[in-house]
Amino acid sequence: MRSFGYARAGSLAEAIAARAAGATPIAGGTNLIDLMKLDVARPDRLLDLNGLDLRGIEIGPEGARIGALVSNADLAAHQQIAARYPLLASALLAGATGQLRNAATTGGNLMQRTRCYYFNEADTPCNKRSPGAGCVAIGGVTRIHAILGASEHCIAVHPSDMCVALAALDAQVIAEGPAGERAIPASAFHRLPGDTPERDNTLGDDEIITAVTLPAEGFADHYSYLKLRDRLSYAFALVSVAAALRIEDGRIAEARLALGGVAHKPWRDQEAEAALIGREPTRAAFADAAAIVLAPARAQGSGPEGNAFKIDLARRAIIRAFDQAARRTPQSQTHKQVA
Structure with missing residues (x-):
């Protein structure tokens, strides 16, 4: 692992400013730290978000709002979420292990990098790690790779379970940056590789995920x-x-x-x-x-x-x-x- 700087955000405004200056946010670190150990992710400075007040779960007649720092374990175990949005709770319980769900966060789950044998191997050419380097997955071992939406530049797949349920439920990702707050449909938050596979999602480089919202309909019966x-x-x-x-x-x-x-x-x-x-x-x-x-x-x-x-x-x-x-x-x- 390469050396890196570290800062702990004391406020959302401070976090947004540090993000705009190039810091890489970290919460649970269940994906980012693994990629740093593999020398795939090479952040110059980590921005710890755990001091921010983003752990609330609010549920009302019009839907739900889930803070970005709510752990996957807490979200799956929340009685009202499990009763009203059981598809989401089920997807969360299908992912990883209890220990990882305790550490992983809602915002961090959204920011997972895509999965590919070759992306995780720093010595192989990869357009996601180094744009223009080529994709050696194409023509290689492709058992886990994409069957839909792939391009000539990348055939990696998104690994999350939570995000699949969020897309089905018409959730929205709430992000905040220097220009203010905006809502991104969960189905549009992640992107297809096209000719820029290095970008996994549509979050701005100066934005922080603050919450996820769910509409009133949770499909609890079927x-x-x-x-x-x-x-x-x-x-x-x-x-x-x-x-x-x-x-x-x-x-x-x-x-x-x-x-x-x-x-x-x-x-x-x-x-x-x-x-x-x-x-x-x-x-x-x-x-x-x-x-x-x-x-x-x-x-x-x-x-x-x-x-x-x-x-x-x-x-x-x-x-x-x-x-x-x-x-x-x-x-x-x-x-x-x-x-």
Whole structure:
């Protein structure tokens, strides 16, 4: 690990000023410190945000506001969050381990870097680490890589579980900088790689995440977060699905769908959601939605080192997650076997 400076922010204004001057924010450090140890992240100065008053959870008739420093463990365990937004609580419990959830924060989870074998290896060319260096993942071992939204410059995937649920729930990320406060839709916070894969999200270089807000509708009756991975615990998703439905008179009145592990960002498909409106909640309807989502999917290699298998895995996961949501039998994050 390289040497770096350290400062602890005493106020939000102080934090914004330090951020604008080039400091790198740190809260739980569960991702940043790992990348520093790998010599992938090389901050000159860390800005500790833990002294800021950003740990509140406020819930009212119009929705919820979650402070950026609320830990993933506290958020998942919050009784009103679990009751009103169980999709979010389930996604949080699907991620990492209890120890990591105790340290990880809401804002830090949003700022996770994308996942790629080659990005984490500082000696390999990588457009994310060094723009213009090339992407050796393309043509390499691509088992975990993107099947949607990839570019010729990057095929990495976003690793978060929480962010997939936030995208499905129409959450907003609240950021504050020198120009004031702004709200960024969670589905637009992370970005596709395009020709600038070094930028994972749309947060300004002079902005600090202060909160996440959720609308009133939490889909507490019909939801499921399904995470498929190589191990039953402490593993990133090969494919994850946040599925939610509002069912009235036996037909789908509203649908939400977001995928993780398949793209550079949580993948929300509103066309597939719209195609379900008015239909009965059947596996045939869910299969049609999956076909819409995966129509543009492209494999990055076949065989045991490729990710062609993820396309069919995603199709089956979408159908299963929606079926669980419709039946009110959400995927258990305690007993992880898929029912």
